[in-house]
Amino acid sequence: MTLLKEIGTELVAMFLGDARLSLTVLSVVAGAAALIRWGGVDPLAAGGLLLVGCLVVLIESVRRSPRPER
Amino acid sequence: MSSWSAAAPAISAAFLASGVEVVEAFTIVLAAATLGGWRRAALGAAAGLVLLAGGIAVLGPLLDRVPIDLLQLVIGILLLLFGMTWLRKASLRAAGVIPLHDEDAVFAAEVAQLEAAARRRRTRFDWVAGMMAFKGVVLEGLEVAFIVIAVGAGRGLLVPASLGALAACALVLVVGAIVHRPLSRVPENTLKFGVGVMLSAFGVFWTGEGLGIAWPGQDFALLAFAALFLGAGFSGSLIARKPSMEIAQ
Numbered sequence: 211m212t213l214l215k216e217i218g219t220e221l222v223a224m225f226l227g228d229a230r231l232s233l234t235v236l237s238v239v240a241g242a243a244a245l246i247r248w249g250g251v252d253p254l255a256a257g258g259l260l261l262v263g264c265l266v267v268l269i270e271s272v273r274r275s276p277r278p279e280r
Numbered sequence: 281m282s283s284w285s286a287a288a289p290a291i292s293a294a295f296l297a298s299g300v301e302v303v304e305a306f307t308i309v310l311a312a313a314t315l316g317g318w319r320r321a322a323l324g325a326a327a328g329l330v331l332l333a334g335g336i337a338v339l340g341p342l343l344d345r346v347p348i349d350l351l352q353l354v355i356g357i358l359l360l361l362f363g364m365t366w367l368r369k370a371s372l373r374a375a376g377v378i379p380l381h382d383e384d385a386v387f388a389a390e391v392a393q394l395e396a397a398a399r400r401r402r403t404r405f406d407w408v409a410g411m412m413a414f415k416g417v418v419l420e421g422l423e424v425a426f427i428v429i430a431v432g433a434g435r436g437l438l439v440p441a442s443l444g445a446l447a448a449c450a451l452v453l454v455v456g457a458i459v460h461r462p463l464s465r466v467p468e469n470t471l472k473f474g475v476g477v478m479l480s481a482f483g484v485f486w487t488g489e490g491l492g493i494a495w496p497g498q499d500f501a502l503l504a505f506a507a508l509f510l511g512a513g514f515s516g517s518l519i520a521r522k523p524s525m526e527i528a529q
Contacts, residue, residue, distance in 0.1 A: 213415060220419050224426065225361040231368060232361050239357055243491055257493035261484050261505065265512040268364055268480070272371045272516030 231271045238263035287440045289502050290431040293478040294444035297427040300471050301420045302452040304386070308416030310456070311390035316409020324410035328417030336425055343433050352434045353490025356483050359430050363479025370473035371513045375520035381468050387461075427479070434486050473513060481505035 226232045242260040245251040305325075313321035343351065372378045390412070397408050424445055432441030484505050488495055495501035 213418070216415065216419060217422065220422055224423060225358060225365075227365045228368065231364060235360050235364060236357070239360070239487055242487075246491055246493075253491065253493040254496070256491070257488045257495065260488060260491075260493075261508065264360065264364065264480065264484055265508055268367060268371075268509070268512050269516045269519065271364075271368050272375070272513075273519045275368075275372055275377055275520060 228271065231267065234267045234271070235264060238267060287437055289478065289482070289499070290435070290437040290441045291444035293431045293475065293482065294428050294441040295448045296471055297475040297479065298424045298445035299448035299452060300468060300475060301423045301427075302449050303468065305416050305420035306452055306456045307387050308390055308420070309413045310461070311387050311394060312409035312413040312416070315391060315394050316407075316412075320407065320410035321413040324413030324415075325417045327410075328414045328421060331418055332421040332425055336429075340429075340438070343429070348434075349490050349492070351490075352486045355430050355434055356486030356488070356490050358426070358483075359479050360483030360487060362426070362430070363476050363481075363483050365476075366472055367476030367480055367509065367513050368516070370469055370476050371517040372520060373469045374473065374513075374517040377520050381472075430479070431482055434489070477506050477509045477513060480509045 238260060241263070242256045245256040245259065246253050249256075309321050309325050312324065346354075369378065373380050394408055394412055397412075428438065428441045428445050432438035481502050485495065485502050497504070
């Protein structure tokens with residue numbers, strides 16, 4: 211049971227280690243999908259937004275990380 | 281037959297990512313073997329490998345039944361989450377915001393944990409060592425299995441990706457057997473940075489393909505994505521470093 215719990219924890223940590231980063235990435239993907247499916251946007255343009263969105267999310271996520279106190 | 285341009289990124293991503301994970305598993309098995317003896321540690325590690333191989337053998341064929349678009353989309357999203365988490369951590373480590381992963385420190389911590397566990401349970405080192413090696417291999421191996429499936433399944437490249445992972449395992453085991461101590465000189469954060477870049481690039485690529493996007497240049501788009509994620513990782517790292525430098529001045 212302990213092993214199963216540890217495996218579950220490991221899997222969650224693999225994909226949702228930083229909940230805010232994960233939620234933002236999922237939002238970007240959902241936004242790109244919605245633009246293609248319902249917004250009538252050219253898939254390649256939505257792909258560009260997906261790529262740029264992920265890059266911005268990454269930089270922002272690193273930038274807002276708490277710094278250690280000195 | 282898959283073209284080299286499609287297989288090379290999958291093989292190299294599987295090789296590098298698996299290498300990082302196998303180094304971590306090796307440290308745990310080495311700690312277990314140091315206190316509990318090689319026999320129990322090797323048995324625990326072998327049992328962990330059997331469990332992982334069994335899981336892959338059972339679940340692997342099921343992937344063929346999933347529609348390719350759905351498979352690409354799900355794997356792409358999981359790769360994005362996994363890869364960007366790695367890349368974020370590697371950027372923060374490069375910036376000095378969080379400490380670098382130290383295999384020697386991990387080894388010392390694992391040995392201390394094993395001693396404490398043996399004392400607490402009033403049991404012999406060898407059993408606890410075997411369990412520790414088993415858990416280490418299973419938990420680190422899960423990530424290797426995911427990476428191999430993720431970079432290989434979307435385009436029928438499971439075999440090349442598996443070969444990349446196996447090559448990494450063989451390399452770590454050979455080097456580990458020679459030096460017989462934690463592989464602390466492996467530039468782990470550099471590797472993690474590179475792997476985070478590759479997995480994130482694969483993530484955008486597969487997610488896009490799953491959404492029906494035909495990327496210009498097809499597989500070569502991966503290189504452009506990787507270059508952009510590399511730039512974003514470095515930029516993030518520079519930005520994260522700035523405030524602490526200003527405070528120091």
